[in-house]
Amino acid sequence: MSYEMIALLMFSTMMVMMLTGQRVFGAIGFVAAVAALFLWGEGGVEMPFTAASKLMSWYPLLTLPLFVFMGYMLSESGIASDLYKMFHVWMGPLHGGLAIGTICLMVLISAMNGLSVAGMAIGATIALPEMLRRGYDKVMVTGVIQAGSSLGILVPPSVVLVLYGMIARQPVSDLWLAGAIPGLMLATMFVVYIVVRCRLQPELGPVLPKEERQMPLAEKLSLLKAGILPLAIFVVMTGFFVAGITSLVESSAIGATSAMLAAIFRKRLTFKVLESTIKQTLNISCMFMWIILAALAFGAVFDGLGAVKAIESLFLEKWGLSPWEILILMQLSYIVMGMFLDDTAMLVIVAPLYIPLVIALGFNPIWYGVLYTITVQVAYMTPPFGYNLFLMKAMAPPEISLVDIYRSVIPFVLIMIFALVIVMSFPEIALWLPEYVKG
Known part of the structure; x- marks a missing residue:
């Protein structure tokens, strides 16, 4: 044979x-x-x-359980709920303000956790009921939560990029830095879409009632304290790392320790919170x-x-495809596989073939890691079997049907594809920050 x-x-x-x-x-x-x-x-x-x-x-593997622990500690101790309350009050006077606040919350959750599932769980249990109760369009808010939660696998510290770095043998620090600007760019695109859509159709995202908005300025400012702790943890953790003071593993240890200290400071570190955090961290890390x-x-x-050489010979010599045509075929294959598999399964199945081929074709493997992650975000939300679609259905209330969920993702998938094209056309968007930090 x-x-x-x-x-x-x-x-x-x-x-x-x-x-x-x-x-x-x-x-x-x-x-x-x-x-x-x-x-x-x-x-x-x-x-x-x-x-x-x-x-x-492999020493950097220690970052995986530490970052997962950090995210679950902040989530289980209720600090994420405090963040949503802050956005709820400050963004409420705008049409679509709660949806914009949800995207901002998802960015912060992503910076604390690195998993899309955590953002989905928080969005579906905290943000979704609040927006539905205030008359927001169910189709739009369902799409907002799915799109926002997908940022978890792109915004550092992304656990998916850690996995990619391990398999591709690329520096995880470079991958995180490469994912930061495209992740913020995507979040900004989502916010712009919500603002424009709600300006054209104000009934989709009504403003909060006056009685909920009327609050003394001092009380409003006190709510901003909810964002201080998570922001401080993220700044200290990444700041020391970018400055070269700490290694990647040491930064993850700082993040995990800071999250526990934050829970103690808020007087929320109970035995139940600690037990739940450790169990979920163990489950995710072992998986x-x-x-x-x-x-x-x-x-x-x-x-x-020698399968990599065989595939390279097939694409370049027998089929005569250009490097860019091969790259586009790779991305299309991820979208097709994403209808049936999750991100880790997709990466593990094709990584032995794709990553050496990408390097052989002359592409930067760090840049390709960002392309892979954005494509996975699209695949997560592509009907009929996108991973996020069924996760959303499992968490959504009965009045939101699967058809509603399918409809909700269409504009956000188009935005993601547009972002993917931009990053493919201008690799500097992903590569500028790693090169700047190194320089």
Whole structure:
């Protein structure tokens, strides 16, 4: 059997296993281990063990549980709820103000957590009921929460970019810096859309009633305190890192410790909060570690097969595609896969092929990491099986149907595609900040 057929068989077996409901890391790791045994006999047994050794000795891996802990501590202790109350009062007098405040909240949650699921959970449980109760259009606010929560995988400290950095063997610090400006650009685009749409159709986002807006200035200013702690944590954590005072791991430790101190300062660090935070941190961290382990083993088999060279030869020599045409095909494949798989599964499946190919084609792997993440955001919200669509349906009240959810994402998906085109056309948007910090 040719190596091309072996690679195709591995992919098809893995996809079939996933469609039967097997866990991502189980399907990938099983296919990698069995393929290694069949191809190299007893020597293939060493591949998973070598992958495990690589994983356990990779020092930056410590950032993963520390950043996840930081996010869940701030969320479980109610600091995120305080933030929404602040935006609620300050943005309420504007048409669509609560929707704008929700996007701002999502940016801050993203900077505290690095996961889109956390933003979705907070938005659906805190922001969505408030906006519906005040007469906001259910289709628009559903789209706002889904789009805002997707920023969690782009705005640093993005856990998805950590995973990409581990698999692509690229500096996580550069990836975070590269994702910052495109993430803020996307958030600004969402806000501009909400402002324009609500100006044209004021009934979609009515202003708050006068009795809720009439509040002494001193009380309004006191609400701003809710944003001081999260902002201080983020500034201290990233400021020391960018200044070169701390390493990436040390910064993540500062963030986790600061989040716990913030909860103590607010007198909200109870045993229940600590237990819930530790459990969720353990669940997320173990899931990512198993996925990375499976990905490393799978990638080792592909390296041994020479599949990357075969794909490169197919695209460039047999099909005669240009590097940009290949890049666009890659992004389209992510959108198709995103209808069925989550971001980690997509990355693990195609990373052994795509990332070496991107480097061989002369593209910057840091820039490509940002393109991958934005494309995943689009895939998350693409009907019929986008990951965020069903997550939203599970959390939304009964009056919001699946059709409403499908309709709600259309303008935001178009905005994301526009942002993707901009970053593809002008790579400096993603690469300027990492180069500036290095310089």
